[in-house]
Amino acid sequence: MNAKYESHGKVILIGEHSVVYDYDALALPAKNLEIKTTIFESHLGLWLRTHNYDGKLYDAPSEYAGIKYLIDEIIKKNYLDQHIGLEFTGKIPEERGLGSSAAVAVGTIEVLNEHFGLDYTEQEIIDLANKAETINHGSASGLDVATVKSDYLVSFNKKSGPRLIRSKLGAFLVIADSGELGNTKEAVTLFRDQVTNETVKKNLLDDLGKIGPKAIYAWKQKDIVGFGDLMNQSQKILAEFKLSTPKLDELIKIALEAGALGSKLSGGGLGGIVISLAATKEEAEEIAYQQRNIINQTWIEDI
Numbered sequence: 001m002n003a004k005y006e007s008h009g010k011v012i013l014i015g016e017h018s019v020v021y022d023y024d025a026l027a028l029p030a031k032n033l034e035i036k037t038t039i040f041e042s043h044l045g046l047w048l049r050t051h052n053y054d055g056k057l058y059d060a061p062s063e064y065a066g067i068k069y070l071i072d073e074i075i076k077k078n079y080l081d082q083h084i085g086l087e088f089t090g091k092i093p094e095e096r097g098l099g100s101s102a103a104v105a106v107g108t109i110e111v112l113n114e115h116f117g118l119d120y121t122e123q124e125i126i127d128l129a130n131k132a133e134t135i136n137h138g139s140a141s142g143l144d145v146a147t148v149k150s151d152y153l154v155s156f157n158k159k160s161g162p163r164l165i166r167s168k169l170g171a172f173l174v175i176a177d178s179g180e181l182g183n184t185k186e187a188v189t190l191f192r193d194q195v196t197n198e199t200v201k202k203n204l205l206d207d208l209g210k211i212g213p214k215a216i217y218a219w220k221q222k223d224i225v226g227f228g229d230l231m232n233q234s235q236k237i238l239a240e241f242k243l244s245t246p247k248l249d250e251l252i253k254i255a256l257e258a259g260a261l262g263s264k265l266s267g268g269g270l271g272g273i274v275i276s277l278a279a280t281k282e283e284a285e286e287i288a289y290q291q292r293n294i295i296n297q298t299w300i301e302d303i
Contacts, residue, residue, distance in 0.1 A: 002038075005110035009033035009092040010099035010147035011175060011275060011301070012266050014215040014234055017191045017241070019141045019156060021205060024212030026165075026219065027147040027154045028173070032299055033098055035090035037107030039115050046071060047085030052094075066101060066132035070108050073128065080116050093296070095181040097267015101136045102144035105129040122149075137268075138185040139192075153303075155216050165216070171224040171277055172284035173303050174255065178247050179296040180271030187268035191241055201241065208237045228261025228277045235264035243269030251291055252276075258290040259283050 008031050015025025040047075046057040048067065053060055057071060067086075075082060086108060092100040106129050113120045120128075126145055133140035146162035147154045153165040194201040211230050218226040235252060238244060244252075248265050255263040255276035260283075263276040278284035281300070288298040 003111045003115040004036060004038040005107045005114070006034050006036045007103040007107045007110075007148055008099075009035075009103055010144055011173070011273070012097065012143065013173075013275065014230065015143075015156070015212045016097075016265075016267055016269070017188070017238070017243070018205060018208040018212065019143050019158065020139055020188070021195070021209065022158050023209030024216060025141070025143050025156045026212065026215055027143055027156060028301065028303060029147055029150050029152070029154075030092075030098060030175070030299070030301065031151075032301070033090075033092045035088055035092050035100065035103045035107060037104070037111050038087045038089070039111045040085045040087060042083055042085035046075070046082050049085060049087040051088075063136075066105055066136040067108055069135050070105065070112075070128060070132050073131075074109065074112050074116075074118070078116070078118070084115070086111065093177055095183065095272070096177055097182050097184070097265075097269075097272040099144050099148050102129060102133055102148045105132040105136075106145060106148050108132075125149075136185075137188060139188045153219070165219065167220060167222075169219050169224060169227060169303050170222045171227075171261070171279055171303055172281050173301040174260070174276040174278060174284050174287045174291075175266075175299040175301065176251050176255075176274045176276070176288070176291050177296040177298070178245075178251060178271060178274060178294075180245060180247055182268050182270050182272035184268035187243055187270045190270075191243065194241055204237050204240055208234065224277065224279055225261055231262030231264045231275075231277060232256075235262075238265055238269060241269075245269075245271060247294065248272075248274055250294065254290050254294075255287045258287045260287055
């Protein structure tokens, strides 16, 4: 019994929230952040072992609702052996907008698919993972799962699906973990309520959505200054939706003062991570250094 699967995280560069409303988004696979899913024999029935929980699957707290759904869908509906456990090990911080739940969902399906020889297609795996993501977050565009499954930058639209961009921008991305737990479900609801009830916010959504195609063009043209400016525009609008926090704002301010070309929250908001664009690795390291006293940890990606 040695089925295992390694899945990586993701970072949304442009388009969080607006992607739910059929606008374009850009997301980057975070290869340095991985979760390994391993199946093991369990004499006590279905078992779950994570950094925060080690016990019977159905006694697990509510944040594991997506995994419970996948187990019901895959094992119970197919009358498969329930004397198994799933163990998740790795270093994707939870509730930070880094794709931990999507990575867990994909890993769960992949190891069960391999162990039981279920022959799920790639599309079936993606569809199942997105259903789990909807349970976890209240709404799922499909972007997280597509990026977790990709080795390249993903341009994503709900109508047309994911498109891979194999070229690089020619810059560096500083990913700063604020230490504040984000809440995607709460953030999605907050955003939706404003779009539904406030005309001004409907117009802001359209402004936010228009940034996506411009960002894709800037990326393909290797226009790092233009891409950074679009990041700043995006952050201004997301802040208008009350998705930023004082700590995220402070991290962004520090990054810009340290020479970042652009800086913004990434993911749902209300906590989580800040991403900052730098022209060189030395400038990226300087941004990370200046932020060091108010963050949990930092990663620098060559993009």
